[in-house]
Amino acid sequence: MNDPDSEADGLMKEFRAGADAAGVRLDQWLAAELGPDFSRNRVQALIRQGAVAVNSGAVTETKRKLAEGDLVTVAMPEPEPAEPLGENIPLDILYEDDQLIVINKPAGLVVHPGAGNWTGTLVNALIHHCGDSLSGIGGVKRPGIVHRLDKDTSGVMVVAKTDRAHKALSEAFADHGREGDLERAYVALVWNIPPRMTGTIDAPLGRAADRVRRAVVPETRDDARHAITHYTVLERYGQGQKQAAEAALMECRLETGRTHQIRVHLAHIGHPVIGDPDYGTAFRTKSNRLPEPLRAKVQALPRQALHARLLAFRHPDTHMTMRFEAPLPADMAEIVEDFRRL
Structure with missing residues (x-):
């Protein structure tokens, strides 16, 4: 249990393990003692960082079992600014x-x-x-x-x-602009050439296994969210060339706005965004079939080749429709130009 009289000054806290703590994992017990502001994952991170000591000895093993009377000391992290x-x-x-x-x-x-x-x-x-x-x-x-x-x-x-x-x-x-003038258009450089020049991807999205990424899931799942993406193929590269990997430049327009929607939807239909570290890893080796210097540029691209090209909306004060466009950034524009040379 927490020994309030033994709390150190500053950012050091001490806890004394009672009889009910005997045989309990350190991370489990400490998370309960620290309260709701500290998740078990955060407590485990503190332990691995060497911020926790048992009986004055540093402990980095989260599964360490406690004994009655153990003195657990925690070097509390500095609070983040509110x-x-x-x-x-x-x-x-x-x-x-x-x-x-x-x-x-x-x-x-x-x-x-x-x-x-x-x-x-x-x-x-x-x-x-x-x-x-x-x-x-x-x-x-x-x-x-x-x-x-x-x-x-x-x-x-x-x-x-x-x-x-x-x-x-x-x-x-x-x-999503159904009752107003909202318009959003993205440009994506993707692997493979879609069989149709235009199409609609209507597939619900939910959390993937790692809870950070998203995935297409059955609509009956509790976390399934309606998601629709409309696409148009703008340019096709390497079509019919046996020695070159095929790719395409696509415009995507959102009917819904889910997390990672375009990236997940395009990967779902077999056209992942080039450079996508989360949804395009299975296609990473396709770059080996590109000629130099395009191959080196694609392999060095540190991010997904996805750009929000257009945004239009109604101004909240004047009620006039405002429309803004941004050209492809240099890293994408250079790669697109090299693909055109195929």
Whole structure:
């Protein structure tokens, strides 16, 4: 049990194991003692990092069994800041007024602070850039994220600066444009050439086994979410060439907006996005059939070749339809140009 009189100053905590702890795993017992703010996974990480000691001896084995009277010491981690701080991170701004800001997000930039990414995010950059022009989202001066792009997906994003804009844009994205002027188009460079120039992928998505990725799942599953993607083949590469891997440039338009939707749907029909580290690994060796220097460029691509090319929406104040486009970033444009030479 917790011995409150033995808690050390600062970030050190001590716990004394009672009779009920005898024979219990260290990670299981400590997670219960630390309370709901510490998941078992987080406790296991602390143990493996050497932050936990039993009877003054460091322990890194999570399955260590306790004995009655054991003194468990934990070097508590510094708490993360409750609110993200502004950081001077360059932004490619396409438009800005007192209600919203539209940016061309580069690949590699995380949108929102979270586990493992508390700094260096788009939100940190916007807090610094917008400053006092943020009138507040929910009473706090922070940018209102109404939609997201994956860390390694580039392209157009809109962010609200006021509660009014946040509410209007959130409703538009939740409705997926059925009642308004919302339009989203992505460009994806994929393996293989689809047999049809246009098509619709209607397949529900849910959590995969690792709970981070998504997968096409039966619609009867509890976590199944309706997901529809419409696609058009823009260009085809290597068709009929035995010595070259086939690929295609596709435009995808979302009817729904699920996590990783385009990436999962394209992989599901056999056309994973080139460079996708989560859903395209089974096709990684196809790059071996490409000529140089294209082969080296594809193999060196550090992210999925997916770009949010177009975003159109109704302005929450003027009610005018605004339309923004961002050209392919240099890494994708260079590879596409080399594919065209096939």
